[in-house]
Amino acid sequence: MRLRDNVAIFSTAVAGLCIEALLVLIVSIEGGIDRDRVLLTGQAYLLAACAATYFAGRHFVKPLEVILGGIEEYSRGQLKHRIPPSRVKELDELSQHLNRMADRLHELDRLKDDLIANVSHELRSPLAAIEGYVTLLQEDGAASAQARDNLSRIQVNLARLGRLVENLLEMSALEERGGAPRAQPIDTRKALDEVCELFRLQLRARNLALDLTSPPGLPAVLADPEKFRQALINLMDNAIKYNREGGGVRVSARALDGFVLISIRDTGPGIAAKDIPLLFERFRRLPHALPEYAKVKGAGLGLAISRSWVRLMGGDIVIESEPGRGSTFTLSLPGEKV
Amino acid sequence: MPGAKILVIDDEEDFHAILRQWLEPGGYQVVSALDGIAGLERMRRDAPDIVILDVNMPLKDGFAVCRDIRADPQLAGVPVLMLTIRSRDAEIMNGLDGGADDYLTKPFDPQVLLSRIRNLLQRA
Numbered sequence: 001m002r003l004r005d006n007v008a009i010f011s012t013a014v015a016g017l018c019i020e021a022l023l024v025l026i027v028s029i030e031g032g033i034d035r036d037r038v039l040l041t042g043q044a045y046l047l048a049a050c051a052a053t054y055f056a057g058r059h060f061v062k063p064l065e066v067i068l069g070g071i072e073e074y075s076r077g078q079l080k081h082r083i084p085p086s087r088v089k090e091l092d093e094l095s096q097h098l099n100r101m102a103d104r105l106h107e108l109d110r111l112k113d114d115l116i117a118n119v120s121h122e123l124r125s126p127l128a129a130i131e132g133y134v135t136l137l138q139e140d141g142a143a144s145a146q147a148r149d150n151l152s153r154i155q156v157n158l159a160r161l162g163r164l165v166e167n168l169l170e171m172s173a174l175e176e177r178g179g180a181p182r183a184q185p186i187d188t189r190k191a192l193d194e195v196c197e198l199f200r201l202q203l204r205a206r207n208l209a210l211d212l213t214s215p216p217g218l219p220a221v222l223a224d225p226e227k228f229r230q231a232l233i234n235l236m237d238n239a240i241k242y243n244r245e246g247g248g249v250r251v252s253a254r255a256l257d258g259f260v261l262i263s264i265r266d267t268g269p270g271i272a273a274k275d276i277p278l279l280f281e282r283f284r285r286l287p288h289a290l291p292e293y294a295k296v297k298g299a300g301l302g303l304a305i306s307r308s309w310v311r312l313m314g315g316d317i318v319i320e321s322e323p324g325r326g327s328t329f330t331l332s333l334p335g336e337k338v
Numbered sequence: 339m340p341g342a343k344i345l346v347i348d349d350e351e352d353f354h355a356i357l358r359q360w361l362e363p364g365g366y367q368v369v370s371a372l373d374g375i376a377g378l379e380r381m382r383r384d385a386p387d388i389v390i391l392d393v394n395m396p397l398k399d400g401f402a403v404c405r406d407i408r409a410d411p412q413l414a415g416v417p418v419l420m421l422t423i424r425s426r427d428a429e430i431m432n433g434l435d436g437g438a439d440d441y442l443t444k445p446f447d448p449q450v451l452l453s454r455i456r457n458l459l460q461r462a
Contacts (some may be wrong), residue, residue, distance in 0.1 A: 128353075129350060133352075
């Protein structure tokens with residue numbers, strides 16, 4: 001049935017009831033019937049008309065709500081959602097168009113992922129070749145001090161490019177994979193000690209104090225060791241990069257409701273509440289970042305990748321922050337049941 | 339084992355140039371093939387002491403070449419070192435299951451490459 005037919009039928013019905021009410025009124029006045037009774041009957045008809053309009057309105061809006069729900073799913077990125085067919089012709093056409101649009105978006109998204117994966121993969125070979133030649137040149141004893149310095153700068157940039165390519169490939173691996181990474185029990189404290197040890201020099205270079213605390217008997221986390229380590233490294237790296245000279249990094253772990261929570265607190269500039277969700281977007285670096293951090297290099301992928309892996313392993317990364325008061329990044333992962 | 343003959347099978351000429359510059363000063367003799375099929379022919383003809391094999395190649399990839407080497411009685415005893423830019427664990431396992439003796443991911447540390455080659459030659 002068409003929407004306009006629905007509307008027509010119901011408005012006719014409502015108009016009919018209203019006219020009926022009016023007629024009752026007129027007839028009763030003409031016939032000299034009791035005035036109160038007439039008004040009561042008129043009111044009853046009007047009430048019926050109102051009720052009919054109300055329920056008809058709800059009836060029309062219901063399929064629209066189904067479509068709205070579907071659009072909400074799409075805007076949350078659930079492009080595989082399907083809006084069910086509607087009995088109302090126009091709305092059914094609308095649903096079909098929206099479903100086709102979502103299909104197309106999904107397809108474009110896949111093409112984008114393929115493109116990133118293929119381009120990054122193709123970049124690896126020439127990168128490795130350049131690195132090979134640079135290493136050969138560095139071994140050349142005849143090179144001047146200036147040339148050697150230039151070569152080491154080339155190598156630093158190659159390493160940066162290499163990390164970017166690896167991150168892009170990591171991202172495509174995330175897109176491709178269906179299931180969760182293989183989880184195994186990892187000694188939480190030991191992993192934290194190892195990661196903190198990696199950053200000892202960087203902490204000292206920026207004059208940052210490290211405070212690492214964990215209660216005795218902390219359960220092991222259940223995670224893929226490499227992904228867990230990468231996430232911790234990413235969080236530590238950020239806590240050091242976005243900090244102030246002479247400040248500190250506080251790492252603390254605790255168990256809560258079957259999960260192990262690892263909090264990394266920095267004494268950096270803090271993040272405004274509205275910017276927090278942006279931190280997890282790929283290729284996103286905060287536009288309002290303070291000028292002192294303009295030199296910090298990165299593609300804005302680390303945190304997005306870390307959170308995706310952690311979520312695949314049944315955990316999450318959440319941020320609490322306030323401008324001027326530092327930020328706390330808390331990573332949670334399932335703990336081993338004792 | 340100075341004078342040992344190393345066959346490099348890789349479709350990227352750059353890696354032949356780079357490997358040659360690393361290996362020849364070490365006293366190794368380097369022969370090259372630019373794809374898997376040519377690599378297998380070269381192997382039969384030149385009887386190398388060790389093969390450095392790339393994974394990603396047109397015509398026949400490194401895994402397939404490795405399986406062919408192991409299936410051929412004349413070639414089966416030659417140590418194979420896979421050189422790959424793929425670092426995903428599953429792919430490395432795939433290479434070792436297919437009969438590779440060792441692997442190294444590009445970009446590699448030349449010293450590590452040389453010591454792996456020495457190890458493989460001693461074992462052979």
